[in-house]
Amino acid sequence: MSIDLKTIKHISKLSRISVDEKKAEKLAGDLNSIFDFIEKLNELKTENVEPLTSVAETTLKLRADEVKSKNLREQVIKNSPKENEDYFVVPKVIE
Amino acid sequence: MSNITKQSLSELVENIKNKKLSSSEATKAFVERSEKSKELNAYITEDYTNALNKAKKFDEKPNLDLKLPGIPMAVKDLFCTKDIRTTAGSKILNNFVPTYESTVTQNIWNEGAILMGKLNCDEFAMGSSNETSFFGNVQNPIDKNLVPGGSSGGSSSAVAAQLTPITIGTDTGGSIRQPASFTGTVGLKPTYGSCSRYGIVAFASSLDQAGPMAQNVKDCALLQEVISSYDEKDSTSIDFKRNEYSKELTKDIKGKKIGIPREYRVDGMPKEIEDLWKKGIDYVKDCGAEIIDISLPHTKYALPTYYIVAPAEASSNLARYDGVKYGFRAEGENLIDMYEKTRSEGFGTEVQRRIMIGTYVLSSGYYDAYYLKAQKVRKLIKNDFDEAYKKVDAILTPSTPSSAFKIGEKTNDPVSMYLNDIFTVPVNLAGLPAISIPAGHDSKGYPLGLQIIGKAFDEQNILNIAYAMEEKINFKNNITDWWIK
Numbered sequence: 096m097s098i099d100l101k102t103i104k105h106i107s108k109l110s111r112i113s114v115d116e117k118k119a120e121k122l123a124g125d126l127n128s129i130f131d132f133i134e135k136l137n138e139l140k141t142e143n144v145e146p147l148t149s150v151a152e153t154t155l156k157l158r159a160d161e162v163k164s165k166n167l168r169e170q171v172i173k174n175s176p177k178e179n180e181d182y183f184v185v186p187k188v189i190e
Numbered sequence: 191m192s193n194i195t196k197q198s199l200s201e202l203v204e205n206i207k208n209k210k211l212s213s214s215e216a217t218k219a220f221v222e223r224s225e226k227s228k229e230l231n232a233y234i235t236e237d238y239t240n241a242l243n244k245a246k247k248f249d250e251k252p253n254l255d256l257k258l259p260g261i262p263m264a265v266k267d268l269f270c271t272k273d274i275r276t277t278a279g280s281k282i283l284n285n286f287v288p289t290y291e292s293t294v295t296q297n298i299w300n301e302g303a304i305l306m307g308k309l310n311c312d313e314f315a316m317g318s319s320n321e322t323s324f325f326g327n328v329q330n331p332i333d334k335n336l337v338p339g340g341s342s343g344g345s346s347s348a349v350a351a352q353l354t355p356i357t358i359g360t361d362t363g364g365s366i367r368q369p370a371s372f373t374g375t376v377g378l379k380p381t382y383g384s385c386s387r388y389g390i391v392a393f394a395s396s397l398d399q400a401g402p403m404a405q406n407v408k409d410c411a412l413l414q415e416v417i418s419s420y421d422e423k424d425s426t427s428i429d430f431k432r433n434e435y436s437k438e439l440t441k442d443i444k445g446k447k448i449g450i451p452r453e454y455r456v457d458g459m460p461k462e463i464e465d466l467w468k469k470g471i472d473y474v475k476d477c478g479a480e481i482i483d484i485s486l487p488h489t490k491y492a493l494p495t496y497y498i499v500a501p502a503e504a505s506s507n508l509a510r511y512d513g514v515k516y517g518f519r520a521e522g523e524n525l526i527d528m529y530e531k532t533r534s535e536g537f538g539t540e541v542q543r544r545i546m547i548g549t550y551v552l553s554s555g556y557y558d559a560y561y562l563k564a565q566k567v568r569k570l571i572k573n574d575f576d577e578a579y580k581k582v583d584a585i586l587t588p589s590t591p592s593s594a595f596k597i598g599e600k601t602n603d604p605v606s607m608y609l610n611d612i613f614t615v616p617v618n619l620a621g622l623p624a625i626s627i628p629a630g631h632d633s634k635g636y637p638l639g640l641q642i643i644g645k646a647f648d649e650q651n652i653l654n655i656a657y658a659m660e661e662k663i664n665f666k667n668n669i670t671d672w673w674i675k
Contacts, residue, residue, distance in 0.1 A: 103546075110505065110549045111512070112542055113530035125543055125604055126550070132605050133494045136563055139570070146565030147572055149396060150621025150646075151383045151426050158422065170289035174516030183514050186525050 194219035199409035213260025217245035229673040232348040235308040256302035264354040267308035270389040278391040279323040282536030292389025310344030318610040339369030346373040364614025367626035371589035371639030374667035382621035383428030386421035394503035411435035441658040444478030449582035453489035473662040492616040498564035505548025589626040589639035
């Protein structure tokens with residue numbers, strides 16, 4: 096299989112990571128060598144195998160629906176790169 | 191008391207308990223040595239002044255019933271520490287100061303230990319050499335030009351160089367055991383669900399696990415009993431009865447059945463590793479254990495499986511770094527442009543590569559072919575271990591396919607870097623505990639490790655086997671303090 100530049104551009108858009116031409120070419124090379132290595136899995140027949148979604152053989156515990164953390168507004172906003180009073184500030188999204 | 195930094199954790203605890211040593215003396219000694227060791231680049235953030243103050247406070251009213259009374263300790267910079275910058279080795283978290291504490295570090299402070307600083311690591315724990323860190327590579331105290339392993343490379347370097355008596359790392363595919371092996375130290379990756387993931391910067395949530403990195407097995411057992419706890423803040427934390435591992439530690443492993451998996455004899459493995467493994471087999475035999483040949487037939491599929499599962503989970507976990515809520519932000523013309531520039535400038539090359547792999551294998555049209563396929567193979571890998579554990583109590587393998595390599599040697603070839611984790615990755619995929627102990631040196635004098643893999647929740651058993659082997663091996667690390675000016 097081969098990942099072309101068009102695919103790299105598509106993945107970069109989905110990943111929200113901008114790439115220029117030079118970076119896209121480097122990534123295409125790297126990803127192709129990694130996927131060559133991953134393709135080894137196709138040797139295995141797995142039609143009748145159940146996928147493993149968690150190694151922890153346990154069911155989620157139920158708990159009472161109650162608030163335990165309160166008044167965290169200041170803490171939540173504290174590390175924001177840009178805020179205004181109690182709000183995160185982002186570039187304008189409506190015209 | 192002289193030579194404080196040469197003491198093991200257990201010795202320091204005993205000396206503090208017997209009032210032969212104060213927390214201030216101990217903390218001062220490790221802080222001074224850390225300050226003289228900047229060349230190793232083991233620390234990202236130092237917190238020495240606070241540490242010395244806390245030690246002084248401890249000495250004013252010492253609680254000597256605690257398990258880590260006044261013990262200074264630096265930890266991997268992947269654990270959130272309240273009011274102390276936590277970077278995960280990334281530019282994108284360069285200015286992040288958590289407002290809360292991880293459960294694992296809280297457990298450590300609850301037993302009396304004192305934070306000295308945050309240790310370097312590969313960016314978001316993605317790497318096997320500590321070379322992907324935004325804060326620069328770390329040097330292995332064994333030799334100036336060697337990597338300390340990764341991702342917990344600052345941790346392994348700091349323990350081997352005795353900048354901290356003990357530390358914690360995290361292990362997603364080998365990030366505790368491989369650096370331990372490269373630096374002649376002991377590293378334990380506990381059973382998945384043993385140590386809480388709350389407050390650990392997430393990489394691959396179904397694989398990540400915190401664990402101790404120590405100078406010897408007894409210290410490792412002591413820290414494991416401190417950090418392992420059930421935590422309702424982590425939905426995959428498991429409520430099981432935890433041992434007092436250090437108290438129940440024994441060298442009596444007579445009659446234990448140890449499996450030797452034939453698939454770990456990989457092509458191109460250096461003879462030195464093969465010889466070390468044979469020596470390890472002799473040691474456990476000497477201790478009265480029985481050797482049984484076993485097969486883990488899907489071993490060769492573990493790395494390809496890992497390089498689908500781990501990036502897929504990472505791409506999802508790292509979606510949160512968007513320049514809005516915390517961390518680095520690059521300015522953009524509009525919201526999308528801001529996201530894309532922030533992530534492009536904020537993440538390093540390896541992290542971007544893995545986000546892209548993960549995004550691709552989860553994207554429409556490829557999910558079944560890659561992600562679902564990998565989850566099925568993961569099941570087969572786990573089944574191999576389940577089958578083997580019907581016949582054996584533990585499994586003995588080399589920790590890594592080579593000794594520590596040179597800085598820069600593998601940075602241009604991601605696949606060759608990934609192959610470092612060939613013996614450690616299957617353990618994470620199956621959620622099992624495993625320990626790496628130093629077992630010898632290669633012809634260059636670099637340390638080599640052996641790995642003991644246990645059944646789920648059977649940390650005590652692998653610690654016991656490691657403890658028995660440690661005595662027979664009698665390993666001595668060749669460290670000359672070359673970096674101290």
